Amino acid sequence: MYVITVFTSIGGFLFGYDTGVVSGSILFIETEYNLSSFEIELFVSIAVAGAIVGSIISGPVSDKLGRKKSISFSAILFVGGSIVLGFAPKYSALIVGRFIVGFAIGVAANVVPLYIAEISPAKYRGSLVTINNLCITSGQFISYLVASGFSHVNEGWRYTLGLAAIPALIMFFGMVFIVPESPRWLYLMGQEDEAISILKRIRNTDDVEEEVQEIKESRVSSGMSQFKSILYDRVIRRALLIGCSLQFFQQFCGINTVMYYSASIIKMAGINDNSKAVWFSTAVAGANAVFTVVSLFLIDRVGRRKLLLSTMIGMIAGLLFLGLAFFFSYRDPKSTGIFAIVSLVLYVAFFATGMGPIPWAVNSEIYPSNFRGIGCGIATTVNWSANLVVSFTFLSYVNAVTPSGAFWTYAGIGIVAWVVIYFILPETKGKSIEQIQQSFSNKSTPTHTPSHPSTQLE
Numbered sequence: 001m002y003v004i005t006v007f008t009s010i011g012g013f014l015f016g017y018d019t020g021v022v023s024g025s026i027l028f029i030e031t032e033y034n035l036s037s038f039e040i041e042l043f044v045s046i047a048v049a050g051a052i053v054g055s056i057i058s059g060p061v062s063d064k065l066g067r068k069k070s071i072s073f074s075a076i077l078f079v080g081g082s083i084v085l086g087f088a089p090k091y092s093a094l095i096v097g098r099f100i101v102g103f104a105i106g107v108a109a110n111v112v113p114l115y116i117a118e119i120s121p122a123k124y125r126g127s128l129v130t131i132n133n134l135c136i137t138s139g140q141f142i143s144y145l146v147a148s149g150f151s152h153v154n155e156g157w158r159y160t161l162g163l164a165a166i167p168a169l170i171m172f173f174g175m176v177f178i179v180p181e182s183p184r185w186l187y188l189m190g191q192e193d194e195a196i197s198i199l200k201r202i203r204n205t206d207d208v209e210e211e212v213q214e215i216k217e218s219r220v221s222s223g224m225s226q227f228k229s230i231l232y233d234r235v236i237r238r239a240l241l242i243g244c245s246l247q248f249f250q251q252f253c254g255i256n257t258v259m260y261y262s263a264s265i266i267k268m269a270g271i272n273d274n275s276k277a278v279w280f281s282t283a284v285a286g287a288n289a290v291f292t293v294v295s296l297f298l299i300d301r302v303g304r305r306k307l308l309l310s311t312m313i314g315m316i317a318g319l320l321f322l323g324l325a326f327f328f329s330y331r332d333p334k335s336t337g338i339f340a341i342v343s344l345v346l347y348v349a350f351f352a353t354g355m356g357p358i359p360w361a362v363n364s365e366i367y368p369s370n371f372r373g374i375g376c377g378i379a380t381t382v383n384w385s386a387n388l389v390v391s392f393t394f395l396s397y398v399n400a401v402t403p404s405g406a407f408w409t410y411a412g413i414g415i416v417a418w419v420v421i422y423f424i425l426p427e428t429k430g431k432s433i434e435q436i437q438q439s440f441s442n443k444s445t446p447t448h449t450p451s452h453p454s455t456q457l458e
């Protein structure tokens with residue numbers, strides 16, 4: 001289980017690395033190609049656009065071809081995109097390379113957590129999916145370090161961007177030779193013997209009868225088309241409401257203003273030295289990775305709902321303090337700069353423990369088997385579209401309402417998010433994927449899995 005999780009989570013690492021790497025390499029690319037601000041924005045945003053397209057197609061593709069082939073496909077794209085970036089002879093090749101890498105990120109962001117959830121035992125599912133998030137945050141942190149390491153090398157940005165091909169190759173070979181197809185997907189495709197034999201292998205026991213029974217009873221199609229079931233099937237509608245709201249709020253709490261612009265935020269707060277600002281932003285990314293480990297230990301013990309609602313309070317406080325730091329920065333820039341950094345770390349630490357991993361974990365477990373690819377794909381598309389809106393309005397929004405106004409806006413959205421999540425998110429800790437769906441179709445949460453799948457329509 002752990003070996004499989006680690007190989008597939010390289011997809012998470014590349015998601016983090018390729019999103020984090022922009023801030024460290026763009027300064028050098030800008031100088032080399034003499035880029036206008038539109039060209040810089042295009043370089044940054046084309047990957048997010050690629051991720052949106054990748055996440056849209058990832059649902060149908062992972063349902064049709066399977067989880068394993070979809071993740072292997074994203075690995076090939078990561079290799080290809082990184083090579084194009086590393087050897088790019090001109091700016092237009094960089095744009096093509098970033099789009100390919102973004103596309104791969106969109107596919108991996110959706111299919112990797114979904115696959116891990118499908119092969120995990122209920123008891124450890126949250127932690128195993130959170131390993132993928134740990135890889136995202138470590139990827140972001142390592143990309144900052146690699147970018148600083150190559151900052152004194154001639155055309156060092158080529159190495160920074162191109163080196164991502166190495167983990168992508170390892171992932172590809174791991175996917176082809178080590179990682180098996182998801183037994184749940186095989187079952188859905190009618191390949192029962194293959195599914196059972198894989199389940200025995202990954203559980204390291206022949207006693208898989210109970211789990212096979214659960215998979216058999218897993219709620220499948222009501223006979224409606226996927227589009228119709230979005231409109232009329234209560235379980236699917238409820239799952240989509242929860243999944244998309246979590247992904248929407250994850251982004252509208254402003255996390256990627258910090259991940260993409262932390263050095264600029266630190267400079268805005270009065271720390272004028274460039275290298276100090278980069279160093280502090282690396283520390284913020286480090287805190288993000290460290291606190292994801294805390295989440296790894298808590299998610300299956302405390303539960304998704306409790307952990308998310310409690311850490312959101314710290315996250316909102318961090319945003320309010322950050323706004324305060326900017327509010328007072330005009331009076332005493334030096335000490336408010338430090339206050340801003342402490343608030344940033346506070347915000348990121350609470351985000352990494354709750355709002356970072358939990359939307360991914362919950363999405364991977366709430367959809368019925370035959371809707372999981374599509375459901376996670378829709379929610380992942382919401383995530384990337386919201387990311388695009390927030391990260392590319394950030395600088396102009398700061399100009400319009402000041403930095404304090406911007407961070408207080410994200411804090412306000414955080415408060416709305418807390419209330420919405422309080423009302424819509426049930427606890428899914430320790431339940432099998434099948435029991436979660438069952439609890440959605442009943443008004444009250446059942447204590448057992450029924451022996452016949454039911455489909456409730458409205």
Ligand code: BGC
Nearest residue numbers: 136137255256259288356357
């Ligand atoms: C989010 C990313 C974000 C990252 C920060 C992930 O859960 O989906 O948008 O950059 O956390 O670590």
